[in-house]
Amino acid sequence: MIETRLTKFFDIEFPILQAPMAFAAGGALASAVTQAGGLGFIGGGYGDAAWLKQEFKAAGNTHIGCGFITWSLAKQPELLTQALEKSPKAIFLSFGNPAPFVSEIKAAGVPLICQVQTLKDAKHAIASGADIIVAQGAEAGGHGEKRATFTLVPEVADYIANAAPEVLLVAAGGIADGRGLAAGLMLGADGVLVGSRFWAAKEALVHPAVLKAAIGASGDDTLRTSVIDIVRGRDWEERYDCRVLDNRFTAEWHGNEAGLKNDKAAHEKWQQAALDGNPAIANGIVGEAVGLIHDIVPAKDIVRQMVEQAKTSLKRY
Amino acid sequence: MIETRLTKFFDIEFPILQAPMAFAAGGALASAVTQAGGLGFIGGGYGDAAWLKQEFKAAGNTHIGCGFITWSLAKQPELLTQALEKSPKAIFLSFGNPAPFVSEIKAAGVPLICQVQTLKDAKHAIASGADIIVAQGAEAGGHGEKRATFTLVPEVADYIANAAPEVLLVAAGGIADGRGLAAGLMLGADGVLVGSRFWAAKEALVHPAVLKAAIGASGDDTLRTSVIDIVRGRDWEERYDCRVLDNRFTAEWHGNEAGLKNDKAAHEKWQQAALDGNPAIANGIVGEAVGLIHDIVPAKDIVRQMVEQAKTSLKRY
Numbered sequence: 001m002i003e004t005r006l007t008k009f010f011d012i013e014f015p016i017l018q019a020p021m022a023f024a025a026g027g028a029l030a031s032a033v034t035q036a037g038g039l040g041f042i043g044g045g046y047g048d049a050a051w052l053k054q055e056f057k058a059a060g061n062t063h064i065g066c067g068f069i070t071w072s073l074a075k076q077p078e079l080l081t082q083a084l085e086k087s088p089k090a091i092f093l094s095f096g097n098p099a100p101f102v103s104e105i106k107a108a109g110v111p112l113i114c115q116v117q118t119l120k121d122a123k124h125a126i127a128s129g130a131d132i133i134v135a136q137g138a139e140a141g142g143h144g145e146k147r148a149t150f151t152l153v154p155e156v157a158d159y160i161a162n163a164a165p166e167v168l169l170v171a172a173g174g175i176a177d178g179r180g181l182a183a184g185l186m187l188g189a190d191g192v193l194v195g196s197r198f199w200a201a202k203e204a205l206v207h208p209a210v211l212k213a214a215i216g217a218s219g220d221d222t223l224r225t226s227v228i229d230i231v232r233g234r235d236w237e238e239r240y241d242c243r244v245l246d247n248r249f250t251a252e253w254h255g256n257e258a259g260l261k262n263d264k265a266a267h268e269k270w271q272q273a274a275l276d277g278n279p280a281i282a283n284g285i286v287g288e289a290v291g292l293i294h295d296i297v298p299a300k301d302i303v304r305q306m307v308e309q310a311k312t313s314l315k316r317y
Numbered sequence: 318m319i320e321t322r323l324t325k326f327f328d329i330e331f332p333i334l335q336a337p338m339a340f341a342a343g344g345a346l347a348s349a350v351t352q353a354g355g356l357g358f359i360g361g362g363y364g365d366a367a368w369l370k371q372e373f374k375a376a377g378n379t380h381i382g383c384g385f386i387t388w389s390l391a392k393q394p395e396l397l398t399q400a401l402e403k404s405p406k407a408i409f410l411s412f413g414n415p416a417p418f419v420s421e422i423k424a425a426g427v428p429l430i431c432q433v434q435t436l437k438d439a440k441h442a443i444a445s446g447a448d449i450i451v452a453q454g455a456e457a458g459g460h461g462e463k464r465a466t467f468t469l470v471p472e473v474a475d476y477i478a479n480a481a482p483e484v485l486l487v488a489a490g491g492i493a494d495g496r497g498l499a500a501g502l503m504l505g506a507d508g509v510l511v512g513s514r515f516w517a518a519k520e521a522l523v524h525p526a527v528l529k530a531a532i533g534a535s536g537d538d539t540l541r542t543s544v545i546d547i548v549r550g551r552d553w554e555e556r557y558d559c560r561v562l563d564n565r566f567t568a569e570w571h572g573n574e575a576g577l578k579n580d581k582a583a584h585e586k587w588q589q590a591a592l593d594g595n596p597a598i599a600n601g602i603v604g605e606a607v608g609l610i611h612d613i614v615p616a617k618d619i620v621r622q623m624v625e626q627a628k629t630s631l632k633r634y
Contacts, residue, residue, distance in 0.1 A: 002634065118537045119608065138455075139465035148456035150466045150491035150500065151536045151605035157496075158609070174467035179474075179504050183467065186499035186630045219468045220435045288468035291436065292475070313503050317319065317631045 002181075002307060005168050006191035009111070009132075010089060013037030014307050015191025016181065017113075017134075017170060018198045018299070020067025020092050021142060022046060024285070027058025029203040029299060034062045036303035041065040041092055046072040046234070047079045056086045065089045065113070069143075070096030071237070077101070084108040090132070095143055095240055099128040115172065115193075117145035117240075122156045126164045133160065134193050137173030138224065141196045141287030143240045149173040150187065157188030176289035178309020185310075194306070196287045201299040207277030210284045211296055214245055219288035221246050225254045228283055230261055231270040244283035245290065249273075319498075319624060322485050323508035326428070326449075327406060330354030331624050332508025333498065334430075334451075334487060335515045335616070337384025337409050338459060339363060341602070344375025346520040346616060351379045353620035358409055361385040363551070364396045373403045382406045382430070386460075387413030388554070394418070401425040407449070412460055412557055416445040432489065432510075434462035434557075439473045443481045450477070451510050454490030455541065458513045458604030460557045466490040467504070474505030493606035495626020502627075511623075513604045518616040524594030527601045528613055531562055536605035538563050542571045545600055547578055548587040561600035562607065566590075 001007075006015040016038035018030065022045025030040030042055045044066050052066075066083040070093045073080060080101055083091065091105050094115035105112045106129065114125035115134040122133050135156045137149025153171045160167050171184035172193035184192040198204060200211055224241045227250050236242075244250065249270060253260045260266055273281035284290075318324075323332040333355035335347065339362025347357030359372045361383050369383075383400040387410045390397060397418055400408065408422050411432035422429045423446065431442035432451040439450050452473045454466025470488045477484050488501035489510035501509040515521060517528055541558045544567050553559075561567065566587060570577045577583055590598035601607075 119535045120537055137465060137467065139468050146540075147536055148454060148465045148467065148491055148605055150454065150497065151456050151493075151608060154494065154496050155536050155608040174465055176468075177471065179471050180467065182503035182634070183500035185634055186503055187496050188630075218436045219464060219472050220437055223463075288465055291468060291472040313505075314631070314634045317499070317502055 002310065004185065004190045006132075006170065009168060010039050012039050014303060015185070016303060016306060017041065017191060017193045019172065019193050019195035020044065020065070021195055021199055021285070022069065024199050024204045024206050026205045027055040027060070027064070029198060029201055029205070030064040031059040031062035032201070032203045032299035033198065033303065034064055036300040038303050039063075039065060039089060041067045044068040044073075044079060044083065047076050049079060049082060052079060052082060063089045065092055067092035067094065069094060070098055070101070074100065080104060084110060092134075098125055098130065102129040113170075117152070118147055119152070119155050119159060122159060126160070126167055130167065132168040132170060134170045134172045135189070136193070138243070139219075139288040140173035141199065141222070141243050141290070142285050143236065143242045144173065144224070145239060149175075153184065153187040153189050174287060174289050176292040178306045178311070179313055180289070181306050181310040182313040196289045197293055197302055198299060199286055200293050200296050201302055202296055203299050206284075209277040210279045210282065213247075213279035214284045214286050214290050215294060215296065217245055217290050219291035222286065222288050222290060223250060223254065225250055226257055227253045227260060228270070228285070230257060231267040233267070242285065243287050244285050245279070247280050247283050249281045250283055319627065321502065321507045323449075323487065326485060327356050329356050331620060332502070333620060333623060334358065334508060334510045336489065336510050336512035337361065337382070338512055338516055338602075339386065341516050341521045341523050343522045344372040344377070344381070346515060346518055346522070347372075347381040348376040348379035349518070349520045349616035350515065350620065351381055353617040354624075355620050356380075356382060356406060358382040358384050361390075361396060361400060363389040364393050366396060366399060369396060369399060380406045382409055384409035384411065386411060387415055387418070391417065397421060401427060409451075415442055415447065419446040430487075433473075434469075435464055436469070436472050436476060439476060443477070443484055447484065449485040449487060451487045451489045452506070453510070455560070456536075456605040457490035458516065458539070458560050458607070459602050460553065460559050461490065461541070462556060466492075470501065470504040470506050491604060491606050493609040495623045495628070496630055497606070498623050498627040499630040513606045514610055514619055515616060516603055517610050517613050518619055519613055520616050523601075526594040527596045527599065530564075530596035531601045531603050531607050532611060532613065534562055534607050536608035539603065539605050539607060540567060540571065542567055543574055544570045544577060545587070545602070547574060548584040550584070559602065560604050561602050562596070564597050564600050566598045567600055
């Protein structure tokens with residue numbers, strides 16, 4: 001038990017949310033995290049009704065939440081309705097304007113979590129009606145922006161304390177162990193969001209060969225790039241890029257995005273490698289915290305170890 | 318009193334080091350930080366024998382350290398000899414290969430602090446003989462690299478614990494208040510290095526108009542750029558850029574570095590603005606933590622407030 005405003009809000013044991021990682025976070029992972037005392041999320045990602053249905057089913061009766069990439073959800077808003085029918089513990093919106101979805105979420109009586117990357121976006125999300133702000137630093141895996149967890153969290157905490165003290169705050173980006181959990185709480189967050197560490201959980205939907213490449217890597221080996229969005233044909237705003245594990249493919253193409261846009265054969269090569277699980281070409285989507293991850297274990301062990309290490313760290317001073 | 322390996326090593330009250338910021342950190346600031354219970358450093362920067370002499374004199378008999386930009390020190394290594402004659406508490410080397418300077422520093426019986434930005438450079442600094450590693454994240458003001466404090470610190474901590482447990486570790490980048498101090502300790506550091514917050518201390522050598530512009534800014538308003546190195550004719554390796562407060566000048570030139578290199582009039586305009594203290598053109602050299610800084614106060618108040626807030630934060634859990 002580590003009691004914070006977040007654990008009370010969701011009636012959970014530990015202030016640990018699992019990031020709704022597109023493709024990687026299905027029902028098995030989400031339910032395992034919840035059963036371990038945190039709160040798990042299905043990664044609705046770009047949006048796929050059949051996949052969403054399947055993964056809610058895989059989660060069974062466990063209480064979980066569901067996340068979406070906001071700008072992509074705007075193209076098929078019916079997926080929000082589909083998710084809300086499953087009575088999720090929360091809806092988690094990232095990357096885009098949450099405002100158009102707020103009324104439907106509130107009408108369903110479901111809490112709204114908004115992930116933001118700047119103070120400016122935090123203000124907008126709070127004004128739009130977010131119940132919980134996830135302040136995500138650029139050390140995070142996957143999509144994000146430029147600011148760092150270490151400064152974004154306390155700056156948003158100060159804003160919340162002055163302008164909207166009822167709003168909860170969660171730290172995201174770079175948190176993979178108990179030290180990160182303890183540090184997030186010290187910075188003023190009510191809890192943490194964990195991505196990469198759960199990406200390397202036994203229950204995550206990630207190819208074993210890609211996981212194996214990540215286990216041996218340092219945080220030095222990741223970079224933020226738009227290369228993998230180009231090869232996947234994902235239409236992200238320029239302000240967002242994606243942190244991945246560097247490999248032969250990004251070494252070749254990062255910095256030559258214009259050339260890559262016109263090289264369809266390279267796109268197909270990457271896509272095939274993703275299906276085959278070839279980490280020399282298809283990049284693992286993982287954050288700087290990869291340097292703190294050395295094994296692939298069940299989500300319940302991850303939660304237990306994080307909590308124990310956080311308690312030990314907090315007791316030291 | 319917050320006792321850590323760092324406070325014992327230097328026989329100081331609080332595990333707070335003041336960053337040896339080029340131009341901004343003179344003897345008055347360094348001695349004020351030491352007198353407040355931390356450890357202050359003169360920012361030897363690019364190297365200027367007369368300035369160094371003057372600032373050591375300004376520090377009086379207070380115990381302080383001295384920092385240098387390593388690649389610049391290599392051009393005038395006699396400055397190291399000059400600094401060592403003042404019996405500094407430590408020599409602090411950043412940005413470049415420390416190895417050529419280790420034997421002279423060790424022969425003088427002075428501890429060597431090496432600031433690094435990657436795990437790879439931490440390993441090199443330790444192999445070269447560093448007594449203390451400062452792991453600096455990209456949220457820091459001034460020069461740096463890409464990795465974030467939140468992941469770099471624990472990853473270096475793990476390496477030190479396994480490979481060189483006698484080496485001390487200090488967290489840098491984004492630390493401006495007691496929450497940051499507490500978070501740094503949680504991440505496994507023995508103490509913290511504080512730049513921007515002391516840059517905005519009464520004793521710092523920064524133009525009041527530039528300080529005033531910073532006080533009103535958010536961390537959203539900073540960026541990493543090479544623009545100010547181009548206009549100052551500073552020959553930095555490409556891997557290092559410099560976080561500054563965005564303004565009209567960087568809005569115009571960031572992204573057009575090639576054009577700026579050939580526009581000598583723009584260089585002169587920036588340099589004149591730096592002398593005049595015109596923050597619309599000459600950028601404040603400050604980190605993302607600027608969003609946590611709202612006043613210009615004596616260094617002793619900064620230290621006292623950091624310690625009090627850290628203790629309060631640590632007691633909460």
